[in-house]
Structures are given as structure tokens and as C-alpha cells.
Amino acid sequence: MKNDKKTFILIEAVLAVLILVLAIVMISEKRQDDRYKISVVVPNSDDRQWSAFKYGLRMAAADNNIEMSVASTAETLTAQEEERLLRDEIENGADALILYPVPGEETEEMLQEIGKKVPIMLVGSALTDGEDTVFPVTEPDHYTMGKALGEELIKDYEGKLDGKTLGILSETTDSAAVISREMGFRAALADSNVRIRWAVGHPFTEGGESFLGVQPAVDIIAALDDSSLTAAGECAASDSLHGARIYGIGNSTEAAYYLDTGVVECLLVADEFNLGYQSLNEIAKELDDYLYHMQSIEVYHTIIRKEELFSEENQEILFTMSQ
Template identity: 50%
Template sequence: MKNSKKMFILAEALLAFMVIAVAIIMVQEKNGKEQDRISVIIQGSEDNQWAAFQYGLKMAAQDLGIRMFVVSTGGALTVEEEKSLIEREIDNGAAAVIVQPVPGSEEMLRKMANRIPVLLTEHTGAEGGGGERLPVVGPNHYAMEAALAEELLKDYSGNLSGKTLGIFSGTGDSQASLERRRGFMETVGKTQAGISWSVSAPFSEEGKVLLKAQPAVDFVIALDDNSFTMAGEYAAANNLHGALVYGIGNSTEAVYYLDTGIAGCLVAPDEFNVGYQSLAEAAGSLTRFFHKMQDRTVSYTVLRRDTLFSKENQEIIFTMSQ
């Protein structure tokens, strides 16, 4: 009886040793060969709004010795198009993907995560639904827009009575856009400001037509970089009836409209760190055997015209111009 128990313990110990040995060999092999490629899929990859994000990706790739590839995309994607791109990248040797999720892609992305590590640049909005929520690197969208609303309230001593607002978004049905809208509305909800209209348009020409059709307001609240720059361009041409633009942006064009006084306030997410930390997390899942990718929340900066050229703000603007 004692011998049987001793043999059982020895067998268990041998099995544990073999498992550890195999894990060590796998890690050594992974470290000894050329790093697998990490592919990045974002919508409208050539847009200036992605400059800081892609700069962060490149710096992380250099620092970590990672092969990184940004997939060329022309504009908004459907779920099927995004799925096709991920599958193509897997076929081309991608070992992990960083993805900007399109609305309705939750189930598809979870299925893809069973084949390859998937990291998101923003939340899909799905909780549970038969699968574990995928890791996300990005800013706190609610907090950013709440901060923007606070800046607007400061400019008018907390009194927006009689003021009218229009809310403009390039991606009205994305989770990021919904969270930003909620952050703004809940912050100004107790004031007397009137929301005259709320519209969204993913494409420039469609957006201009929509803006032109809206009644005059005192402020246009832009929920993303595309809508901010579109509203700024329209205001510069005197087509916003004197409305002042407040919003979220992360491009040099957005900074230009703030610097020229067309915009009253710009809140800029740290897209450089979104790119850098995304690649670092994805790389960790490939180079460290037991690594599990984690959510990362990056900061944002409130930019005002009078402090635009401070040292801290110049560093942020520099990443946008790379």
C-alpha cells in the first residue's frame, strides 16, 4: 500500500516536471525564432486622426523588436469586411491582431479570439453574451466628454440658459460614441442648455450636407476627430452661423481649428499611448507563455488656445504630426 502511494506521488511529480519542461522549451523556442507578425486593422487607416496611434505602434515595434503591419483600409468597414481582413491576416502569418471593432462585431471577434489573440482599440459594448470580454486599450470615453462639458460650463460660469447645442458624430452607433454622448449629456443635463439636434455621418460629404441642413445653434459638440475637423472646416467657411466648436480630436487639423479660434476647447486622447500599449500587450501574449492581455486606460489632455504651446502640449501635438 505504501509502495503504491509512493509510486503515485513519483508519477505525479514526473508529470509535473514534464509539463514544466515542455513550457520552458516552448518559451525558449518562441524567444529564439523571428517574432511573429502583429497586424493592426483600423478604419480609414490613412486618416490623419491615426497619426499619433501609428507613431506609438512604430515606436513600440522598434523598442520591443516586433514585426508590425497596419492593414490599408479606405473607410468604414462592415462586420463581414472586418472578419475577412482578420482571416486574410491570419493566412498571411499574423500571430495576433489589434482591431478597431465595428458596431455589431462582438460575436465575430470573440470567435476570432479562439484562433488568435485579439486586442481592441475600443469597447464593443458587449458584456457576457456567451464569451469572455476581449481586452481593450483606449481612453475613458465617458470621462473625456464629461471633461469637455465641464470646460464648456466653466466658460459660461455654469450657466447655459438660453444656449442651444448641436451634437455631431462620425460614428453615432459605436460604443465609444455612445459613451461620449452619455458623458456630455449627464454633465450638462441639469443646466438649461437646449439640445437642438444630434446627427452622425461617417463620410465627409454626407456630414457637410447634414450640417448644412441643421438649424443654427450656439455650439456644435463634436464627439470624434472626424466630426470635429468637419465642423471646424464648415465653421471656417462661415457655414455654421457663428457656432463655436467644442469636441474630441487628435489630429493637427483639430489643433489648427483650436489655434485659430474656431473651436473653444479640444480634448485630445493620448493616441500615441493607445498604439504603444496595444502593441506591447499583444506582443506580451506571444513572447510570454502565461501572459494574459489586460485592459489599459490611457490619459487625455484638455487643450485650450491660451495654453496650446506649453511644453506638455507641444509633446502631444508632436505625436499627431508624425
Template identity: 50%
Template sequence: MKKDKKMFIFIEAVLGTMVLFLAFLMLREKNVDKSYQISVIVENADDTQWSAFKYGLKMAAEDKGAEMVMVSTGASLSQEEEKKLIEEEIKNGADGVIVQPVSGEDTQQMLKKVGNKAEIMLVDDILSGIEKFPVIQPDAYAIGKTLVEELLKDYGGNLEGKTLGILNGKEGLKSSAEKEKGFIEALQGTGAEIVWSDTQITENMPDVDFVIALDDNSLRAAGEMAAANNLHGAIVYGIGNSTQSVYYLDMGIAECLVIPDTFNVGYQSLTELVNKLEKAFYEYENQEISYTVMRKENMFSKENQEVIFTMSQ
């Protein structure tokens, strides 16, 4: 009788172990098959500068079997508005949020707080730095430096006596500061002089030989001014990632564009975020995001046509 009781206990233990094992397998399978919801919050989300980025997000969502929600936002976001949007998305079931952070004193603290409720991925960071969160973005310093290299190519390596105005519309973001730093440091020793640097361009700006636009909004603003003959002959070089920027290049209003691969920023951001959600101990991979130098004469190369295609989606 004692022997039968031991056997019964042994069988019970084996069955209990099997039940736990099956439950573990079912839970694991459920997690693998789960369709994660990823929300994306960037400033002025409906603007065409985000077209390639959104296309990259869409392609990654299809490849990873995730649901992607692009949150509609206005032309500018305050820190409080962004915080409210992130919290609303998490409340509505977002497992992860891709964010373009709004610069402010409490940005890092705010992101840390919401980061306890959902995975956070950044597509830019603020000047104070946000070490806790992964950021996927092109090498801003290298892009700024490339603009000087293109200028030097066009003028035989000599910019002696040339004057420049720098237009940089994004304050408080690390990428904006890095682009400007890369440009200014590469310009040293070339003989060129920076006459003005501002976030907006007006007809009252002092005349210069070149206007250097360090983001897509700035490029479009400079292009619009040049098209109306309000730049007094200044030649536009800059950074752009919208079809409007390419239009100004095609029309000869802009001389040269450096185009960050924002398609890949979107694709890799969502892919990495879902990878992290799928595997708790996943280590984010460093992503090298490329950029393209485009001029009117090479617009119709195969590579550049692919770049333009992503912008038009």
C-alpha cells in the same frame, strides 16, 4: 555484467534527460527571440486621425522587436470586409491582430472564431460588449463629461438659455455612446438645452449656440462648416486627435479640444499583445489612457507640443 547493464541504462537515461533539457532551452530561447508579426486593422487607416496611434505602434514595435503591419482600409468597413482582412492577415503569418471592431450582430462571434488562430486586441468595443478580448482606450465617459466642465468654465458656471447641437459620427461603438452619455449627464441642471443630435452636420440644422463634436471626424466637419460661416455663429467644442483639428483650434474656429492620448493607445496595445504572445499565462494589465484639454492659449506649452508632435508623425 548485470551491474554494467544497469550503469549503461542509467547513463542512457541521464543523457536522454540532458538532451530533452537542452531541447527545451533551445525552444525557449527561440520563442524569446522570435520577432512576432502584429497586424493592425482600423477603419480609414490612412486618415490623419490615426497618425499618433500609428506612431505609438511603431515605437512599441521597435521596443519589443516586433514587426508591425498597418493594413490599408477604405473610409468605411463592413463586418464581412473586416472578417476577411483579419483572416488574410492571420493566413499571411500574423501572430496577433489589433482591431477596431465594426459593429454588427455577429461581431463577437466572428472575433471569437478568429481569436482561436491569433491573439486579438481591440482599440474600441461595440455596444453589445466583447468580454473575451482586452480593450485599450481612453475613458470615453470622462472625456464627454470634461467637455461640459470646459463649457461651464467659459460661462461662469451658467449655461441657462444656451442651446447645443451634438455631432457624433460613430454609431454602434461603445466609446461613442459613452462620450455622449458623459456629456449629457454632466449637462443636466446647467440650464442648457440640446436642440439636435446627429451623425452628420448640414446647413439645414437648427441654429444653436454651441456645436459639440464627439469624435475627430465630427470635429473636422464642424470646423469646415464654421470656417465657411455656415454654423451661423455657433461655437465649436469637441474631441479631436488630428492636426486638422488642432488647425481649427489655432485659427479660432474651435474654442476647445479634448485630445485622447492615441499615441499611448497604439503603444500599449502592441506592447500588451506581444507580452501575451511571449508568455502564455500573461495577464493583460489595465491601461489608464489619459487625455489633454487644449486651447489656443496653451497650444505651445511643452506638454501640448509633445501631443501635437505625435499627431504629425
């Protein structure tokens, strides 16, 4: 009788283990078939300046078994257009969002509302210039990048910038990233006696190069983002900048091309691959663990000169740009 009871208990234990194993397998299979979905929204998403960024996203998505998609967007986005895109992505099943925010107070209000539904990670720029940001952001240190650009300029002129004229160029003047870059750049040049003749922002879509061509002639142009740098490079290549020397921040193959051909004197490149990889990796942690709170992440930048462009240490940067 005792043996029968022991056998019965043993069978029940074995069955319980089998049921547990089956449940784990079923949950695992369901997770593989029903992966988390992350949608990415950046302006002008087909532009080659996002190549390294999207490559990083793809690698992180593969490592985390996540379904990732980049929304097709126009060259410029308004806050209303960005809101509509984000809501459409959520309606289509997005579990989280990665986005480059359109500047403005209405964007912050809109994201606070959407953030109640899904986790949000900002990339490339915070909503405000400073540490007090509502949402986590993956970005380079923009102030340091701007300052480094100014220091490279001073180095080339051996500090002798008296009487030289300068133009500062960006595709917008109201994003936190550009504001911080310009602050750093101006801080580096504060004691240089260079004369800043103009500082303009313009979305370099069709006709952007002609906008730049009618600006007052200067000796030096500092381009604070990829779009303005490539626009300046195109103008300089067609002799429309009156011989101005170009220094800039960029992350596309076009930017590297203008450096290689000598049109651009110095190029600063943010680690766009890690911008994509770390932003998705961080948001994946929160999706996997509801107790985890996403952190802001800072990515590095590299200063590249023509003679260093194809060096071994820069091969990886060029590779990710071309993906």
C-alpha cells in the same frame, strides 16, 4: 586509469556546454529572423487622426522586436469587410491582431471565432458600453472625456446656458465609445437648462460637411470624435455654421489647427501614442508568455485651449500628431 576517466568526463561536460550554447544561439538567431507578426486594422487607416497611434505602434514594435503592419482600409468598414480583412491578415502570417471594432453583435460573434486562432486586442472602443467585455481593450475613459467636455462648456458660459441651443455631433451613434462620451457630456449639462436641439451621427466622408450645414442652427456644437470635429471646423471656417461655437474631442493636426485659429473653443485629446504603444506592448507579453492573459488598459486625455496649445507640456502631443 582514473585520470583518463576524469579527462573523458570533463571533455563530455565541455561538449555538452558547447552544444547548449550553440542551441541557444541558433534559437536566438531563428527568433530574430522569424519575429512575431502583429497586424493592425482600423477604419480609414491613412487618415491623419491615426498618426500618433501608429507612431506608438512603431515604437512598441521596435522595443519588442516585432514585425507590425497596418492594413490599408476604406473610410468606413462593415462587419463583413472587417472579418475578411482579419482572416486575410491571419492567412498572411499574423500571430496577433489589434483592431478598432465595427459596432454590432455580429462583430462580437465573429471576433470570438477568430480569437480562437490568435490573440486579439481592441483599441479605441470596447464592443459594448460597460465593463463586461469579452476582449481586452486599450482606450481612454470615454465617459470622463464627455463629462470633461461638458464641464469646459459650462465654465466658459459661467453656468449661464439658459436659452442656448446645442447640437451633438459624431460620426456614428452606435459605437460604445461614442455612447459613453455622449452620456458623460449630457450628465455634465443635466442642470444647465441648455436646449439640445439635435444629436446626429454621420460618416464624414465626401459630402459630410454639407450634411452638417443643413442641420438646424444652434449656438453651440459638441463634436465627440475627430472626424466630426474637423468636419465642423471646416464648416465653421467657411461660415456655414451660423456662428456656432465648437467644443470637441479630436487627435489630428487638423483638430489642433482649428483650435489654433480660434474656430474650436476647446479640444480634448486622448493619449493616442500610448493607445498604440500600450496595446502592442500588452499583446507582445501574451505572445512571449502563453500563461499571460492580456489586460485592458486606460490611457489619459488632455484638455487644451488655444493659449496653451504650444506650451511645453503640449509639445509632445503635437509632435506625436505629426508623425
